[in-house]
Amino acid sequence: MTPGQVLLFTVGGLSNAAYLFIVAAGLSLVFGALRVINMAHGSLYMVAAFVTVVIANQLGAGLGFWGGLLVAVAVAGAIGGVVEVLVLRRVYGREHLVQLLGTYAVSLVVAGGVRIVFGPNYRTVASPIPGHLDLAGYSYASYSLFMIAGAIVIGAGVWTMLYRTNLGRNIRAAVSDPDLLNATGVNVTRLYTTVFVIGAGLAGLGGSIVAPSQAVGSSIDTDVLVLAFAISVIGGLGSIVGSAVGALIVGMVISFGLVIPQTNPFALAFVFIIMTAVLIVRPHGLFGRPES
Amino acid sequence: MVLLALFVVAVPPLAGQYENLNPDASSRYLIFLGTSALVLALWAISYNLMLGYTGMVSFAHAAYFGVGAYALALIFKRYELPFFVALAAAPVVGAIVGLITGLVALRAVRLYFSLLTLAISQLLFSIVFQWYDFTGGDNGISITLPDQLNDYTTLYYFTAAVVVVCLLLMFVIVRSPFGAALLSIRENRDRAASIGINVRAYELAVYTVASLFAGVAGGLFIMYQQQAYPEMLYWTANAQPVVVSLLGGTTTFLGPAVGALIYVALDNAIAKQFPYQFDIILGAIVLGVVLAVPGGISDAPSVFLRLRERFHRGEKAEAPAAESTGEAIRMIDVRKALESEAIQAEAVHSGKMLLRLENLSKRFGGLRAVDDVSLEVRQGDRHAIIGPNGAGKSTLFNLITGRLKPSAGKVTFDGREITGKPPHVIARTGIGRAFQITTIFPKLTVRQNLQYAMLAHGGYTMRPFGVANRMFRNEAQELVEAVGLGPWADLPAGQLSHGDQRAIEIAISLALGSKLVLLDEPTAGMSAYETDKAMELVRRLATERHLTLLFCEHDMAVVFTTARTITVMHQGRVLTAGTPDEIRRNPDVQKVYLGELEEEELGA
Numbered sequence: 001m002t003p004g005q006v007l008l009f010t011v012g013g014l015s016n017a018a019y020l021f022i023v024a025a026g027l028s029l030v031f032g033a034l035r036v037i038n039m040a041h042g043s044l045y046m047v048a049a050f051v052t053v054v055i056a057n058q059l060g061a062g063l064g065f066w067g068g069l070l071v072a073v074a075v076a077g078a079i080g081g082v083v084e085v086l087v088l089r090r091v092y093g094r095e096h097l098v099q100l101l102g103t104y105a106v107s108l109v110v111a112g113g114v115r116i117v118f119g120p121n122y123r124t125v126a127s128p129i130p131g132h133l134d135l136a137g138y139s140y141a142s143y144s145l146f147m148i149a150g151a152i153v154i155g156a157g158v159w160t161m162l163y164r165t166n167l168g169r170n171i172r173a174a175v176s177d178p179d180l181l182n183a184t185g186v187n188v189t190r191l192y193t194t195v196f197v198i199g200a201g202l203a204g205l206g207g208s209i210v211a212p213s214q215a216v217g218s219s220i221d222t223d224v225l226v227l228a229f230a231i232s233v234i235g236g237l238g239s240i241v242g243s244a245v246g247a248l249i250v251g252m253v254i255s256f257g258l259v260i261p262q263t264n265p266f267a268l269a270f271v272f273i274i275m276t277a278v279l280i281v282r283p284h285g286l287f288g289r290p291e292s
Numbered sequence: 293m294v295l296l297a298l299f300v301v302a303v304p305p306l307a308g309q310y311e312n313l314n315p316d317a318s319s320r321y322l323i324f325l326g327t328s329a330l331v332l333a334l335w336a337i338s339y340n341l342m343l344g345y346t347g348m349v350s351f352a353h354a355a356y357f358g359v360g361a362y363a364l365a366l367i368f369k370r371y372e373l374p375f376f377v378a379l380a381a382a383p384v385v386g387a388i389v390g391l392i393t394g395l396v397a398l399r400a401v402r403l404y405f406s407l408l409t410l411a412i413s414q415l416l417f418s419i420v421f422q423w424y425d426f427t428g429g430d431n432g433i434s435i436t437l438p439d440q441l442n443d444y445t446t447l448y449y450f451t452a453a454v455v456v457v458c459l460l461l462m463f464v465i466v467r468s469p470f471g472a473a474l475l476s477i478r479e480n481r482d483r484a485a486s487i488g489i490n491v492r493a494y495e496l497a498v499y500t501v502a503s504l505f506a507g508v509a510g511g512l513f514i515m516y517q518q519q520a521y522p523e524m525l526y527w528t529a530n531a532q533p534v535v536v537s538l539l540g541g542t543t544t545f546l547g548p549a550v551g552a553l554i555y556v557a558l559d560n561a562i563a564k565q566f567p568y569q570f571d572i573i574l575g576a577i578v579l580g581v582v583l584a585v586p587g588g589i590s591d592a593p594s595v596f597l598r599l600r601e602r603f604h605r606g607e608k609a610e611a612p613a614a615e616s617t618g619e620a621i622r623m624i625d626v627r628k629a630l631e632s633e634a635i636q637a638e639a640v641h642s643g644k645m646l647l648r649l650e651n652l653s654k655r656f657g658g659l660r661a662v663d664d665v666s667l668e669v670r671q672g673d674r675h676a677i678i679g680p681n682g683a684g685k686s687t688l689f690n691l692i693t694g695r696l697k698p699s700a701g702k703v704t705f706d707g708r709e710i711t712g713k714p715p716h717v718i719a720r721t722g723i724g725r726a727f728q729i730t731t732i733f734p735k736l737t738v739r740q741n742l743q744y745a746m747l748a749h750g751g752y753t754m755r756p757f758g759v760a761n762r763m764f765r766n767e768a769q770e771l772v773e774a775v776g777l778g779p780w781a782d783l784p785a786g787q788l789s790h791g792d793q794r795a796i797e798i799a800i801s802l803a804l805g806s807k808l809v810l811l812d813e814p815t816a817g818m819s820a821y822e823t824d825k826a827m828e829l830v831r832r833l834a835t836e837r838h839l840t841l842l843f844c845e846h847d848m849a850v851v852f853t854t855a856r857t858i859t860v861m862h863q864g865r866v867l868t869a870g871t872p873d874e875i876r877r878n879p880d881v882q883k884v885y886l887g888e889l890e891e892e893e894l895g896a
Contacts, residue, residue: 037406037407090583091582091583095347096349096402096403097347097349100349101349101538101578101582102578102579102582102583104534104578105574105575105576105578105579105582106575106579107575108571108572108575108578109572109576110575111571112568112571112573112575115571116568116569116572222526222528229410229411233407233411266418266419266422268414268418269419272412272415272418273415275407275411276396276411276412276415279407279408279411280396283399283400283404284404
C-alpha cells in the first residue's frame with residue numbers, strides 16, 4: 001500500500017467514524033443518563049435521513065439541504081420527545097428485557113411509518129458542498145472533509161454541554177443518583193425528556209449528515225443501529241469519549257477491511273469480532289463504568 | 293393441549309373440506325400455512341425457553357434457525373448424504389454453533405449478553421452472506437425434497453410429528469428440576485446463585501438446548517420453503533419469535549404456539565395487502581403487551597386477577613387482627629424457648645469450630661473496608677457483629693459468602709477452606725444467607741421457593757426430567773408451616789408482607805440445609821411489631837433446628853436478646869469480642885458508638 005492509499009483510506013475511515021460517532025454519541029448519552037438502550041435510535045436516524053433528502057430535493061441542493069437538516073433534526077427530536085413521554089417513562093427502572101422489547105416495538109412502528117410515508121425505494125441527494133480536493137494522487141470529496149470537521153465540532157459541543165453547563169451537570173448528577181437530584185429541586189422527569197430529545201436529535205443529525213454520501217433506504221435503521229451498538233460497546237456505554245474512540249476503531253476497520261482483497265468480504269465481521277473481544281476483556285467497554 | 297393436538301391433526305382434512313365448499317380457496321395453500329405455523333411455534337417455544345423461562349433476551353436465535361436450515365441444505369445437496377442424515381444434522385450443527393457462540397455470549401450478563409448475541413448474530417450472518425463459494429451468498433441455497441416427502445399433506449404430517457416430539461421433549465425439560473433452576477434464575481439471578489445454582493452453566497445449557505431446537509425448526513423450515521437465504525440469520529429476523537412469544541404469552545409453555553397461530557393468521561390476512569402497516573401493527577402489539585401485560589396475551593387473566601385483588605383490598609384489611617391473636621400465644625413459646633436457651637448457653641463454647649476467619653482483609657483502592665479480621669464462630673452459637681456504619685460488616689459478609697474476593701486472609705468453614713470460592717459453591721458447603729435487601733423468588737409460590745432451594749441443595753437441578761413441583765413437596769410444606777406461613781403456601785411469595793418475606797428467606801436457608809445462617813440486618817426496615825415477630829421466629833428456629841447464626845444488626849435490643857457472642861467492628865477492624873455482658877461493660881464500645889453519635893450531631 002502506498003502512502004497515498006493509506007491517506008485515502010484513512011480519510012475514508014475518518015468520514016465513516018464521523019457520522020457513526022454522532023449517532024453513537026446520542027445512543028450512549030441516553031444510556032448513560034436513563035440506563036435504557038434505545039433500540040429505536042436507528043429509526044430516528046432513518047426518519048431524519050429521509051426528511052433531509054425529500055426537502056433538499058424539493059428546494060434544491062445547497063440551501064435546501066441545510067433547511068432539510070434543521071427540519072430533520074427537529075422532527076427526530078420531536079418524535080423522540082413523544083416516545084419518551086408515551087413509552088420510556090413506563091419502562092425506567094424495569095428489567096432490561098422490558099426496555100429492549102419496548103423500544104424495539106417503537107422501532108417497528110417507526111420503520112413501518114417510514115415505509116408508508118416515503119416508500120420502499122432508495123433515494124439520493126446531491127452533495128450541498130460539491131467539489132473535491134486533490135492530494136497525493138487521489139481526490140477527496142469536500143463533503144467528506146466537512147463531515148469529519150462537523151463531527152469534531154459536534155463532539156466538542158456535546159462535551160461542553162456535559163461538562164460546562166448546568167444541564168450537563170444535572171445530567172451527570174442524574175447518572176449517579178436521580179432521587180437525590182430530584183430532592184434538590186431538579187425536575188428529573190423533564191431532565192430525562194430533555195436528554196432523550198437531545199439523543200434523538202443526535203440520531204437525526206447523523207442521519208441528515210450522512211444522507212448526501214449514502215443512498216437512503218428503508219433498512220438503514222438497523223444497519224446503523226448495529227454499528228452504533230458495536231461502537232458504544234467497544235467504547236463503553238455512557239461515555240462520550242468512548243463513543244469517539246469506538247467510532248474511530250469501527251470506521252477504520254471498515255475502511256481498511258474493505259481495501260485488502262483477502263479481508264474484503266469480512267470487513268463487517270471484524271467489527272463484531274473486535275466488539276466480542278472487547279466485551280470479554282473489558283465487559284464494560286474501553287471507557288465504560290460498571291453499573292452500580 | 294388436547295384441543296391443540298386435535299386441531300393440528302385436523303388441519304389437512306379441514307382444508308380439504310374448505311376447498312370443496314369454497315372453490316377459490318386452495319387447500320394446498322392452507323396446509324402450507326399450517327406447516328409454517330407449526331415450524332414457527334417450535335422456533336418460538338425454543339426461544340421462549342430463554343425469554344420466558346430464564347429471562348434472557350437473545351438476538352442470535354434466528355442465526356441458529358438459519359444455521360439449521362443451511363446445515364440441512366449443504367449436507368444434503370453439497371455432500372449428497374441421505375436426506376434424513378441431513379435432517380438429523382440440522383439440530384446437531386445448531387447446537388454446536390450455539391454452544392460455541394454461547395460460551396462467548398455468556399461471558400456477559402443481561403444487557404451486555406444481549407448486545408453480544410447481536411454481535412454473534414451479525415458475525416454468523418456475514419459469514420453466510422459473504423462465503424459465496426460455500427453458502428451461495430445472497431442467492432441462498434435451494435433443495436429438492438426426496439419423493440416420499442414431496443407431497444404437501446405428507447410433509448405437513450411429518451412436520452407435525454417432529455414438532456410434537458420436540459415440544460414434548462421441551463415440556464419435560466421445563467417441568468423438570470432443571471426447568472425449576474431456570475425459573476429461579478429468571479426470578480432472581482443473585483438468589484439463584486446463593487441457593488447453589490451455577491447460573492452461567494445453566495444459562496449456557498439452556499442457550500444450547502434452545503439452539504438445538506432452533507436447528508430442528510430451521511431444518512423443517514427449509515423442507516417446506518425448499519430454500520434458505522442469508523436474511524434468515526439477520527438480527528432483525530428475531531422479531532418473529534419475540535413477537536410470537538409475546539403474542540401468545542411467555543409464562544405458559546404452549547403460549548407461543550397459540551401466538552404462532554395468531555401470527556400466521558394475521559400475516560396472511562394483513563401482510564399480503566398492507567406489508568408496511570403490518571410492521572406497525574406488530575410494533576403496536578409488542579408495545580401493548582410489554583407495557584400492559586408483561587407475560588403476553590395468555591397472561592392476561594393474571595392482570596384481571598390483579599385488578600380484582602385491588603378491588604377487594606378493602607375487605608382484606610381486617611385480616612391482621614386474627615394474626616395478632618395467634619401472636620400472643622406464640623410469645624409464650626418464646627419465653628419457654630428463652631428459658632431453655634439458658635441451659636444451652638454453656639454448650640456454645642465447647643461446640644465444634646464451624647467458621648474461622650484468619651487475617652481477612654479487603655481493600656477497595658486505598659480504602660481498607662475489612663482490615664485483618666480474625667473471628668471464630670462455634671457450632672450452636674448466635675454470633676452478632678455490631679459496629680457503626682462503615683465498620684465493614686456488610687463487606688465481611690460478602691467475603692464470607694463469596695460475593696467479594698478477599699485481598700488477603702483465609703476463610704475456613706466446617707474444616708474446609710473456602711477462601712475466594714464462587715457464591716454457589718460456598719452455598720453448597722452449608723452457608724445460607726438472608727440479604728440486607730429481601731431477596732426471594734417473587735413470582736414463585738411460597739412453597740416453590742423452598743422446593744426449588746431443596747432441589748438445588750440436593751443436587752437435582754441438573755436433571756432434565758421428572759416433575760420439579762412434585763419433588764420435596766411435603767418437606768417444603770412442613771417447612772412453610774414451621775415458619776408460620778402455612779396458609780399462604782400457594783400464594784406468590786412477592787405478595788406477602790415484608791416481614792413474611794424475611795421469614796421465607798430464613799426458610800430458604802433452612803431448606804438449603806445450611807449449618808450456618810448469615811443474617812444481614814434481619815430487621816432493617818421493619819416495624820417494632822414485625823421486628824419482634826421476625827426475631828422470635830429466628831430464635832425459635834435456631835433452637836429447634838440447632839442452627840448457628842452469624843448476624844449483623846443495628847437494633848441493640850435485638851442484638852442483646854438474641855446473641856450469645858458479640859464481635860464489635862470499627863473502621864474495618866475487630867475492636868473486641870465477648871459475651872453480651874462483657875460487651876455491655878466495655879468502655880471502648882461505648883466510645884465507638886458515642887463517637888458516632890457526636891459525628892452525627894456535628895453533621896446535622
